[in-house]
Amino acid sequence: MAIITVSRELAALGDETAHELAKLLDYRFVDKQSLEDRIKSYGFAEKKIEKFDERKPSFWASLSQDRDDYLHFLKAAMYEEAASGNCVLIGRGAFVIFKDLPNLISVKLVAPKEIRLERVKSYFHCDEKRARQIIEQSDHDRDGFHKYFFDKDWFESEHYHMTLNTGSLHPNTAASLIKELKDMMVSKETENLSRIALSELSLAHKIVNHVLYEKSIPVHFLDAAVSNGSVVLHGVANSQSSVEAAVAAVKEVPEVKSVQSEIQVVQEYSVMP
Numbered sequence: 420m421a422i423i424t425v426s427r428e429l430a431a432l433g434d435e436t437a438h439e440l441a442k443l444l445d446y447r448f449v450d451k452q453s454l455e456d457r458i459k460s461y462g463f464a465e466k467k468i469e470k471f472d473e474r475k476p477s478f479w480a481s482l483s484q485d486r487d488d489y490l491h492f493l494k495a496a497m498y499e500e501a502a503s504g505n506c507v508l509i510g511r512g513a514f515v516i517f518k519d520l521p522n523l524i525s526v527k528l529v530a531p532k533e534i535r536l537e538r539v540k541s542y543f544h545c546d547e548k549r550a551r552q553i554i555e556q557s558d559h560d561r562d563g564f565h566k567y568f569f570d571k572d573w574f575e576s577e578h579y580h581m582t583l584n585t586g587s588l589h590p591n592t593a594a595s596l597i598k599e600l601k602d603m604m605v606s607k608e609t610e611n612l613s614r615i616a617l618s619e620l621s622l623a624h625k626i627v628n629h630v631l632y633e634k635s636i637p638v639h640f641l642d643a644a645v646s647n648g649s650v651v652l653h654g655v656a657n658s659q660s661s662v663e664a665a666v667a668a669v670k671e672v673p674e675v676k677s678v679q680s681e682i683q684v685v686q687e688y689s690v691m692p
Contacts, residue, residue, distance in 0.1 A: 420522060420613065421446075421605045422501050423597065424513040426573070427528040429557035430535040430542070432585040432593070436528060437509045439594035444601070446505040449497075454511060457496035463488060471564075472511075490568055491627065498621045510561075514578060515569040519620075522613035524601050527579040528593065530586040580604070619645040626650060626669050634668045637661055638682060643669070648676030655683050 423440065427433025434450070441448035455468055471489045497516050500506055514525035530538075532554070539550040565573040576582050581600055583593050623643040630636050638661055641654040650669055656662050662682045669678045 420505055420610050421524060421601055422505075422513075422517050422520060422522060422613075423507045423524045423526065423601060424517065425507060425509045425526050425528065426514055426579065427510070428530060428535065429554055430538040431528040431530040432588075432590050433509060433528050435590040436583075436585065436593045436597075437507050439590045440597055441507045443594050443598055444505065444507075446507050447500070447503065449500045449506050449508045451510065453500070454493065454496045457499060458489075458492045461492045461495065463492045471568075491624075491631075494624055495628065498617070498624055501617055502621060512565055512569050512571075515565070515571055518578075520613045520616050521609040522605050524581075524597065524604060525579045526597055526600075527576065527582045528585050529582060530584060534586045622672070622674055623650075626652075626672050626675070629672050630665050630668045634664070636664045636668060638665050641665070641682075648674055649679070650675055650677065651679045651681055653681050655685050657684070657686050659684055 423444075423446070425433055425437045425440070427436075437450075438448055440446070451472070455465070455472075458468060459465055467485050467489065471486065493511060494516055497508065497511075497513060500508065501517065514523070517523045518525075535554055536547055536550045539545070539553055540547060543550065543553065545553070562573040565571045571578060581597065583596060585593055588596075623645045626643040626645070627641050630638060631641055638652075638654040638656045641652065644651045644653070652665060652669065654665075656665070662680055662684060665682065666678050666680050669675055
């Protein structure tokens with residue numbers, strides 16, 4: 420099993436390359452629509468998704484509970500996709516969400532500005548000035564999204580196993596190069612380690628979902644670290660009773676063997692609804 424994430428500049432043939440790669444490997448292609456459908460299935464409204472989709476949220480949106488809900492359900496959608504087996508995921512911070520998995524292959528696709536301009540002009544039937552505006556806005560939005568939600572510089576090459584310049588590469592060629600990298604990096608050992616790591620990530624997310632969304636216990640910035648069934652909770656609550664309720668709720672989740680709380684109690688702590 421492998422998870423391949425494709426980050427891409429606008430007009431760097433990202434979708435085309437990801438499609439070709441999925442066909443070449445016989446992997447599932449997980450695109451924007453696939454993830455949005457899953458997120459909406461959790462009850463998160465489509466109009467809320469639009470506020471955060473690969474862009475830095477506005478000031479008021481950044482202060483709202485919707486922001487935390489969006490990231491929570493985005494992770495849930497990605498974990499479900501990864502749990503289904505081999506997949507190619509495009510965009511939406513997938514390279515950060517799965518960064519600790521040994522079977523992750525993260526790729527960034529770029530292209531020279533002049534080639535991107537010509538591609539955008541052709542696709543949108545616009546002049547060079549408008550094409551430049553579209554590219555600059557896209558780069559700004561994607562970088563803002565990653566900085567805001569993950570504190571990562573989307574432009575930095577250190578976040579990716581491979582960066583490919585598609586200015587002169589056909590999507591088929593780019594896909595073949597990525598496949599070669601996958602074949603070299605993914606082994607039975609990394610697959611087994613990744614299954615364990617992914618199961619722990621999924622269990623941690625299930626714990627957070629149970630405490631916050633099923634039990635509605637007010638713990639802010641709740642995070643669960645899981646190792647071999649042992650759970651450590653982090654976050655901020657405004658009462659000890661909330662901490663105790665969170666611990667009790669975690670014990671209800673199957674597969675949890677023990678729970679330790681590192682949740683801080685800060686009276687009258689709250690965020691905007």
